[in-house]
Amino acid sequence: MTPAQRLINNQGILFKIERNGSVISELKGTQNYEPSTSKRFVGFMPGSDVQPGDRLINPANERLFVYDTLTDFLNNKMNQLKAYYQTVAEYNSKTNADAKYMFNIGSANNSVIGTQNTVTMNPNSSLQQIRERINSSNSETRDELQQIIPLLEMIINNQVPVQKGLLLKLADAVQKNSWIAGPMASIILDWLLAQFH
Known part of the structure; x- marks a missing residue:
């Protein structure tokens, strides 16, 4: 057993895994971050069924939105599954920023459409x-x-x-x-x- 797996087994907390609005399982995991990237993740046992788009619900009933997963290796062995997450506020902020620009375009001859700061006309x-x-x-x-x-x-x-x-x-x-x-x-x-x- 790798150090990360021992940590998950001994000190991990139960996370409910929510997918498409339904809880599909409960898994032990540990919240951590990567010092090199400052990305936060929950470490699960390798091969755990956690996917981008899932919600992780901790014992305090806080939801974490999984935006990416990656299997971490140590000495050529699977060490843990890292589920990178955002908090509810971070997720909502990004979603709102993505939805900020909406373009309803009918006829737009000789128009400039987009969010750019500069325009090159031809x-x-x-x-x-x-x-x-x-x-x-x-x-x-x-x-x-x-x-x-x-x-x-x-x-x-x-x-x-x-x-x-x-x-x-x-x-x-x-x-x-x-x-x-x-x-x-x-x-x-x-x-x-x-x-x-």
Whole structure:
């Protein structure tokens, strides 16, 4: 018998093992921690039926949530089954943190979705979408609309200084094809925001 097994037999306390809301067994175990990782665990005899997701209930009726198990070896022999646990407060805190972000997304064109602190925008994909839409349109001002893409590319690549009236000569084409105004404004706004970031 290994030292850990002797400790479990002599000083272990009875833990109820709860799985899927039902107590499935009672096992002797000892609460301990790993000095190298500071992880807390309950040591059980090797081969004990304890799995991640189980609840360990000690004699004080406190529940410990098992998040991982590992068989520990000593001198090439199974020493103990370590059931790593969290307290109720730790488990609830982690569960609440995981549920903190919920995204209900319908249509989200040109949107940034997530919990990131920084965003990298790719206006070229938006420009490509506009280009494709212009090419597939049968608008009478299609030639004028096609001039918008290179102009927008030069603006967002800082190749052309933005001047008052720069897009004015294309205003008539934009007015006749109102669907392009939104994507254009979005690209320009993204570019402007990037200038001040």
